[in-house]
Amino acid sequence: MTSLNLLTDIPGIRVGHSEDLSLRTGVTVILFDNPVTASGSFPGGAPALRETALLEPENLVEHIHAVVLSGGSTYGLDATTGVQAWLREQFGNATLPPGTIRVPIVVQASLYDLPAGGQTSWGRYSPYADMGHQAAGNASHGRFRLGTAGAGTGATTSTLRGGLGSASTRTPAGHHVAALVAVNAVGTATIGDGPHFWSTPFEQGREFGGLGMPAHLTPEDLRLRSKWASVTGTTIGLIATDATLTKTQARRLAILAQDGVARGVFPAHLPLDGDAMIGVSTREKPAPAPQEWTEILHAATQVTARAIARGVYEAGPLPGTTALPTWQQRFGQKDGTVAETI
Numbered sequence: 225m226t227s228l229n230l231l232t233d234i235p236g237i238r239v240g241h242s243e244d245l246s247l248r249t250g251v252t253v254i255l256f257d258n259p260v261t262a263s264g265s266f267p268g269g270a271p272a273l274r275e276t277a278l279l280e281p282e283n284l285v286e287h288i289h290a291v292v293l294s295g296g297s298t299y300g301l302d303a304t305t306g307v308q309a310w311l312r313e314q315f316g317n318a319t320l321p322p323g324t325i326r327v328p329i330v331v332q333a334s335l336y337d338l339p340a341g342g343q344t345s346w347g348r349y350s351p352y353a354d355m356g357h358q359a360a361g362n363a364s365h366g367r368f369r370l371g372t373a374g375a376g377t378g379a380t381t382s383t384l385r386g387g388l389g390s391a392s393t394r395t396p397a398g399h400h401v402a403a404l405v406a407v408n409a410v411g412t413a414t415i416g417d418g419p420h421f422w423s424t425p426f427e428q429g430r431e432f433g434g435l436g437m438p439a440h441l442t443p444e445d446l447r448l449r450s451k452w453a454s455v456t457g458t459t460i461g462l463i464a465t466d467a468t469l470t471k472t473q474a475r476r477l478a479i480l481a482q483d484g485v486a487r488g489v490f491p492a493h494l495p496l497d498g499d500a501m502i503g504v505s506t507r508e509k510p511a512p513a514p515q516e517w518t519e520i521l522h523a524a525t526q527v528t529a530r531a532i533a534r535g536v537y538e539a540g541p542l543p544g545t546t547a548l549p550t551w552q553q554r555f556g557q558k559d560g561t562v563a564e565t566i
Contacts, residue, residue, distance in 0.1 A: 234465070238254070238363040238365050243373065244351060251300070251355040252374030252406065254291040256289060259506045261470065263474035264331070265478035265482045266500045268500060275305050275310070275330060275331045276333075279471070279502070288331055294375050295378045296350065306359075309357055310360035331437065335459075357398060372385070373388050373455075375388055383537070384539070389531040389533065397515075399523075401524055404531060405462055405485075414536070415438060429534075433537060456496040459489055460498065463501055463503050474501060478503030484532070500537050503524075539551060
């Protein structure tokens with residue numbers, strides 16, 4: 225199978241988006257052809273989460289059916305309602321033993337992309353349940369949009385527009401490892417005021433410009449650049465492998481993905497960040513041997529960092545907003561080269 229450098233390079237995973245450009249927000253849904261083993265890591269100081277307690281290794285539920293990433297802060301957590309409804313509709317078409325009830329298990333993380341001051345323009349209920357249902361219906365195998373799409377629609381970093389990114393790899397033993405991340409960080413994905421990405425040491429080909437690292441890092445490059453204190457950020461996402469893992473191992477996978485967050489965003493895991501990563505095993509391949517397991521974890525850090533850079537690199541402008549430029553607007557040319565002034 226040809227690699228798309230996306231989460232959907234792992235068989236059995238579908239991704240779908242929905243957006244509301246008038247609200248500058250969106251939802252991304254990750255569906256699994258078969259229930260997956262999952263756990264998570266949530267070191268951010270301001271998380272917006274739903275059903276993540278069941279991911280703890282000591283808790284009862286072993287498998288989940290979907291992961292949702294959304295904008296909207298805690299309002300966005302309504303998206304799970306729409307995804308559960310869509311899954312229940314699909315379950316209704318399945319033949320089950322009499323008396324059997326199938327409950328869709330959906331886990332969600334949300335980022336803060338609300339307008340300044342937190343005003344909302346909807347009525348009594350937020351639109352996120354409908355957006356979740358639509359995104360689930362849009363989910364498919366294969367290629368999906370990056371940048372200003374789904375949960376990345378309203379995302380920003382401290383210096384540039386953020387977005388939705390994805391990357392994948394295969395370990396020496398042949399296991400797929402892939403990440404999907406919505407980058408809305410309090411910090412920055414780029415070095416100083418230049419075009420180079422913190423994720424550059426892990427770049428494959430020219431997936432986010434191929435610029436390499438600057439010749440030197442200066443004190444100015446390392447100066448704190450962060451969003452203003454009244455606005456929260458968040459880098460949320462999913463890290464997956466086709467190896468068969470336990471819930472405890474899925475938790476470790478998510479922890480190593482958070483190492484990727486810290487390599488792709490500077491600084492990360494701040495008090496106003498809601499950083500969250502869900503670790504998923506599709507169980508298509510056997511349990512890894514110890515060295516193979518270490519290779520999977522090593523890859524998890526790298527693909528997460530790459531996905532972060534791709535999310536910012538692929539971001540596009542939104543109508544009517546000039547608050548922050550995209551990477552392409554600030555550093556790119558129409559022919560795809562990098563401006564000579566950098």
